[in-house]
Amino acid sequence: MKRCATFVPRYCFQTLHCHPQILSSLIYLPFNISNSSTRKFSFLGSSTTRNFPDYSPKKPTIKDSELVHNISTTIKQRHFEPIERILKAFESKLKPDHFIWVLMNIKNEYKLVLTFFDWFYLHRSPSLEVRCIIIQISVAKKDPKTAHELIHDFWTKPNVDASLPFTLFMEKLIYTYKDWGCNPYVFDIFFEVLVEVGIFNGAKKLFHKMLTYGVLISIDSCNFFLSKLSDNINTCKSTPSIFTEFLKKGVKWNTVSHNIMIHCFCQMGKVKEAHNLLIQMEIRGYLSDAISYSTIINGYSQIGEHHVVLKLMEEMQIKGLKPNKFTFNSVVFLLCKIGKVMDAEKILREMKVPDKVMYTTLIDGYCKNGNVKSAYKLFDEMHSKNILPDYITYTALISGICRIGNISEAYNLFLEMRNREMEVDEFTYSALIDGFCKDGKIKEAFSLHNQMVEIGLTPNVVTYTSLVDGLCKQGEINTANELLQEMCSKGLELNTHTYNSLVNGLCKTGNIVHAIKLMEDMKAGGVFVFPDVFTYTTLMDAYCKKGDMEKAHGLLREMLEKGIQPSVVTFNVLMNGFCMFGMLEDGERLLKWMLEKGKNGIIIITPNATTYNLLMKQYCVRNDMRGASEIYKGMLGNGVFPNGNTYEVLIRGHCKARNMKEAWFLYKEMVEKGYDLTVNGYNDIVKGFIKRKKYLEARSLFDEMRKKGLVADREVYNFFMDVNYHEGNLDLTLELCDEAIEKGIVDKTDV
Known part of the structure; x- marks a missing residue:
């Protein structure tokens, strides 16, 4: 054995x-x-405890006694010979009872006991009593591994009769205890094996049974x-x-x-x-x-x-x-x-030996914040410190890269994983499929789906939800519905995200009636999901874009009545609706309401930069820069930090109103805070300076645009080509001319 x-x-x-x-x-x-050498056992002295039973096996006949004596003598005297040879003559005569009687004669010679049992195990299926006797001897001889194996095999090996009831095994172990071992550790081993193989009820029964004999299972086993x-x-x-x-x-x-x-x-x-x-x-x-x-x-x-x-x-x-x-x-x-990833990285820097888990967590954190550059830096640092990224690290990075829309780079990382023969699971595939779907590359997404099925991976509800979302965004609602049916046929339960993708797709194709019906089905309990904040916000956005603010308001009231906490996005959708249709007063009332409810603790939704940006943009459209500035001051006063879009809106607004001093001040502040102007922002500020005859500032910003690879519009190029031509800078004029043609700003016939 x-x-x-x-x-x-x-x-x-x-x-x-x-x-x-x-x-x-x-x-x-x-x-x-x-x-076992350090384990402490407790014996409970009590008038109610019982004594362990005496072992009373069947008595051998004279003929049996002679056979037992011959076998015992033979294996003791010829122990150095192979046991198969010395017991060949006794093989046909030996019965389980004989085995037990022989053990009585050799039980103090443990090596002989094991050799004899191994031989017997090969030729006969040992009885439960025989098994328990060997278990008792093993524990008494401080060999718990053999005892553990014999008990464990009984419950796990297919060739062992594990169909015998647990209580019978327990009773046999108790029956053989007093005369064959008398070491309470045997019950700990039995208890632990029962726990290992998941027979928790049996372990509990054994615990209580041993209390009746005054034995308490050790603290380690418990x-x-x-x-x-x-x-x-x-x-x-x-x-x-x-x-x-x-x-x-x-x-x-x-x-x-x-x-x-x-x-x-x-x-x-x-x-x-x-x-x-x-x-x-x-x-x-x-x-x-x-x-x-x-x-x-x-x-x-x-x-x-x-x-x-x-x-x-x-x-x-x-x-x-x-x-x-x-x-x-x-x-x-x-x-x-x-979202405090930079603070998290400080902890990594303070640790002497940061591990793979910490690096992966930080990489995932930076990716979710959209800071893939910092994530890559940590990824490279792992390699430099010989901390090899695993498939989980790669998946986090792939997911982050997909989130910022760089699908080709994410796919290259995926190929790198495959080339290194790293494990690629359904979550890695799902992240990449989601990226392709968001990029509108549905064919590539389905190709990956087929690939994962071919290698034996099962697409999960996240995989299908991404595919459904991608199809819906392309208006292929019928195909998305077919995919949902496929999901159901595979036993996958549709979740709220899946239904939200359909609702979103229906809204984007202008089919709000069907989207509302789908939400009503969710509310009616036809599926095991319920509308959430995203469902309501998506529908509100659709109504707002149609200008049906009353129905959008109705959905907000329904949310609040059902106890669904609106998000800041929900309120920004409403704000966008008001601003799109010139309802500035309603927008300001909404902002005031949000602030008041937040102070009272009724709805803890703090307006964010987007909330204020929407209002400021509408004031700028009306050329009311005083109103836009008031909103900006209120934003700062309420502790909301401006983002890049805030500066963009204000700079473009001031440029339109020819307030170039304010625009220049905001631009410098924007740069100091690490934000970049968009190409439209640059065009507006350059044109603003040109109109104010601030040519040095205009030229400086134009050169800055070109260094950043941003393409100025036709009017800006024409202005600087004319200026350079009149100043006699022919080389620069031709350079700008070629550049404008190359970038499609002007046609050759216009030059």
Whole structure:
């Protein structure tokens, strides 16, 4: 019989999963379970405890006794010979009872016991009693690995009769205990194997059964039970009741036990209960450690409780507990989640040995913020430090590059993964398919879909939702519906995002009636999804663009009545509707309403730069720069920072009103803050300076445009060609002329 490698119970579990695509912040919490030499067992003295039964096997006949004596003597005297040779003469006569009687004679010679059992195992299927006897001897001789294997095989090997009831195995182990081993560790091994193979009910019954004999399963084994229960989402809910039940029966839980329970509560999303247990743990006199705090910190990171995380980090520092890499990974994950990626990178710089998880989390964070340049910098840094990016890192980067519309670069990264024979999963494919769909390249997206199916990957609901969204944006609603039917036939449940893609597609093709009907079907419960903020906002946007502000308002009221929290995008859609149709007063009333509701805490939606930009743009269109400036001052007064579009709107507005001093001031401020003007912004400010006869400033900005590769319009090129020609700069005139023709600004016949 082939025996397994040394069994050392060492358990760990993951506390998170931010997203299925990336290991944003994995925490592995190792629990080192002591081995048999250091394991402590408890015997409960009580008047109600029973004694273990005496072993009373069947008595051998005289003939049997003679055979047993001959076999015992032979294997002892000729132990150096192959056992197959020395037992050849006895093979046909040997029965299970004979085997047990021989064991009684040789049980103190452990090597002989194992050799004899291996031989017997090859020729006969050992009875349950024989198996339990060898298990008892193995534990008594401090060989837990053999005992573990024999118990484990019973429940997992197909050639073993595991159909026997669990209670029969337990009773046989109890029956053979007193005379064959008498080491309580055997019940710990049995308990752990039951937990390993998922017979949790059996483990619980064994725990209570052993209490009747005055034996308490060790704390290490009980911790193993808790950790296995908490790892499985289906059994996680029962872990707190086991914790309480075993505590009442005499198990003295330790710090590791409490850490497992903290992890369990976090797994179930009950982070506050986990935090409360940490407090109770310390009140009861148990010492919390870095693992306790790391688990809680990770739990709060998942739900975005930034301030609580900072407070817990301070507590760790006060108690002299050093945050480990898992703690830092959780904090980095949280900072990236709330958009503070630069602060997260500072933590990486402070760590002596940042790991792959932290780099991947930061790369994903920068990509989600649209800062692919910084993501690439970290990606290259990983290579320079011999921290090899894995398929999760690549997927995060591919997703980020697709988000900014650089599909060819994302596809090159994908090919690089394939060339390096890296794992490419359905999430990698889905990210790339989504990128192609957003870029309007539906054929390429479907080609990738077919490719992933060919290599055995199953497209998920995200893959199909991307394809549906791409088809809808191209107006192919019927094809999108066919794809939805294919999804259903494959057993995939459509989610809200899938339906939102259809709603969005219907709205873009002007089919608002069908879009509303689809939302009504969602509300009626015809599908297992419900309209969300995106559904309502999409429909509101469609009504606003049609100028039907009353219906858009009606949808907002319905949202609020149903308790669906509008987003700032929802209000910006309304604001855009008001501004598009010149309803400035209504737009200002909406802004005022948002600010008032935010102060009262009724709807916590802070107007963002886009909200103010929409109003400012409309004032600029009316050439009312005083009104635009008032909105800008209000924006700054409410703590909203201007973005590139804010400066663009104001600069172009001032240029139109010929307020070039204000336009120039805003331009310099814009550059200082790292924003760039668009080509239209440059054209307007250059023309503004030309009209004010500020030719030096105009020339400087024109040269700046050319260096940046931006193409000025025909009027600007004509002006500078004329100026240079009249100044005698023929070479520059010809250069500008060639440039204008090359870029399609002017035709050769115009020159």
